[in-house]
Structures are given as C-alpha cells and as structure tokens.
Amino acid sequence: EEEIPEDHPRYQDLLTRHRIENGIEAGITHLQGMHAEGRGSAFDYLLGEETIPSADDAERAAAAHLLLAERPVLSINGNVAALVPGEMAALADATGAALEVNLFNRTPERIEAIAEHLQDHGADDVKGLEADARIPNLDHKRAKVDADGIYAADVVLVPLEDGDRAEALDEMGKTEIVIDLNPLSRSPQVADVPIVDNIIRAVPNITDHARELADADEAGLREIIEAFDRDRALEAAEKRIRSGDL
Numbered sequence: 001e002e003e004i005p006e007d008h009p010r011y012q013d014l015l016t017r018h019r020i021e022n023g024i025e026a027g028i029t030h031l032q033g034m035h036a037e038g039r040g041s042a043f044d045y046l047l048g049e050e051t052i053p054s055a056d057d058a059e060r061a062a063a064a065h066l067l068l069a070e071r072p073v074l075s076i077n078g079n080v081a082a083l084v085p086g087e088m089a090a091l092a093d094a095t096g097a098a099l100e101v102n103l104f105n106r107t108p109e110r111i112e113a114i115a116e117h118l119q120d121h122g123a124d125d126v127k128g129l130e131a132d133a134r135i136p137n138l139d140h141k142r143a144k145v146d147a148d149g150i151y152a153a154d155v156v157l158v159p160l161e162d163g164d165r166a167e168a169l170d171e172m173g174k175t176e177i178v179i180d181l182n183p184l185s186r187s188p189q190v191a192d193v194p195i196v197d198n199i200i201r202a203v204p205n206i207t208d209h210a211r212e213l214a215d216a217d218e219a220g221l222r223e224i225i226e227a228f229d230r231d232r233a234l235e236a237a238e239k240r241i242r243s244g245d246l
C-alpha cells in the first residue's frame with residue numbers, strides 16, 4: 001500500500017479511499033462501493049469532516065437503543081467491511097450485538113471473504129451465511145437475511161444502506177439506525193436514528209457512548225432515546241451542509 005503522509009491536509013479522506021481500493025482488490029468490496037465512497041466524501045467535505053453536535057446526539061441515542069435491545073444486529077456490507085472491520089467488532093462486543101454480512105451485490109465468495117475479514121479483525125460469530133429468511137416486499141436477491149439475525153432483530157444498525165432495503169426493514173417494524181453522510185438519501189429519511197456522519201468517526205463514537213452507558217439503568221437509556229429528535233437531527237445536518245458555515 002502506498003504511504004500517505006499523516007500531515008497531508010486530506011489524510012483521512014485519502015486513507016478512506018485507499019481502504020476502499022484495497023477492499024476491491026481483496027474481493028470484499030464491490031466496484032460500485034467506490035462510487036458510494038465518492039458521494040460520501042463530497043458530503044463529508046461540506047460537513048467540515050467532523051462529527052457535528054446533532055450527529056453526536058444520534059450516536060448516543062444509537063448506543064442507548066443497542067444496549068436496550070433484545071436482539072440487536074449490526075449489518076455489514078463491502079464498504080463497511082473495508083472501512084471499519086475492527087471498529088464494528090468492538091461495537092458488537094460493547095453492546096452484545098450480532099454482526100451480519102448483508103450485501104446488495106451478493107455472492108457467496110464475497111460473503112465468505114467478508115466474514116473471514118471480520119474474524120481477522122476480532123469478530124467472534126458472523127451471521128449472513130445461512131440466508132434462510134426473506135425481508136418482505138423486496139425482490140428475492142436483495143431480501144436474503146438470516147432467520148436468527150436481521151430477520152428476528154428488534155434493533156438494526158444499517159450503515160450506508162440502500163434506500164429500498166432501509167424502507168423494507170422499517171416496514172417490518174424494526175428500530176432502524178442508519179449511518180449515511182447524505183441527509184437527503186432515503187435511508188436516513190426512514191431511520192428512527194439517522195446518523196449523518198462518516199462511518200469512520202461514527203462507529204467508534206457509538207462504542208464510546210455504549211461503554212459510558214454500560215451501567216445506566218433502563219429508565220436512563222429510555223430518557224436518552226426519548227430526548228433524541230430525528231427530524232431535528234436531519235435538519236441540522238442539511239443546514240450545516242447548505243450553509244457552508246463550518
């Protein structure tokens with residue numbers, strides 16, 4: 001891998017791009033993941049490449065939801081696996097959530113490569129290989145999930161998720177946490193907790209909140225969830241992007 005000097009003003013962004021390139025070379029990321037990354041990078045530039053206060057609120061609410069859940073699941077696609085494999089394993093550990101590989105462009109080879117990649121980064125059990133249940137109202141190929149994973153989950157974290165699947169999961173009545181840098185994309189629009197932040201910053205911050213809230217009681221966690229206003233968070237992110245005030 002080409003070395004990027006750490007003092008380069010675009011260090012984080014270049015590092016992110018390289019991780020996606022490496023993911024494609026390793027067979028864990030689809031070529032389309034590069035386009036998704038490019039869109040995300042443009043929004044991040046406009047956000048000032050930092051976690052804005054409304055995103056931090058959303059990340060805290062996400063941690064509270066995951067801690068309260070009976071069956072929390074973190075969904076992993078090719079970009080997520082390339083960018084934050086160890087961080088997702090750490091979040092699963094901090095919240096007791098399961099990890100499930102769930103791909104838009106699904107092949108058995110990629111699913112297995114991603115599961116292995118996650119395990120190399122500290123994940124225990126990785127779901128998504130069974131694919132023995134279907135999300136209703138989605139075409140067959142996109143609908144496959146594990147019966148004891150996303151299908152049965154009460155709370156799902158779906159980073160960088162496709163809009164159709166985010167809507168279908170919402171219709172199943174799940175509490176949906178979405179990480180997406182574009183506040184106007186359909187996935188954050190249907191989310192109970194839309195996190196408009198780069199996944200690279202968002203996931204470790206959710207984990208920090210979860211560790212800090214580990215001893216909180218149920219009432220305390222519910223209070224955090226209730227205080228979070230999804231529409232306000234989406235508006236704050238859009239306002240920040242449009243205003244250009246950093």
Ligand code: ATP
Pocket residue numbers: 036037038039040041043083160161162163179180181182185186187197198199200
């Ligand atoms: P649609 O409107 O149909 O959902 P889209 O432009 O959102 O189209 P997708 O491939 O569904 O395309 O989603 C990719 C999304 O992921 C984009 O909204 C992009 O901003 C976001 N994204 C890309 N990289 C990151 C990242 N590192 N962190 C957070 N979000 C990201």
Ligand code: MG
Pocket residue numbers: 161162163185186187
């Ligand atoms: Mg989208």
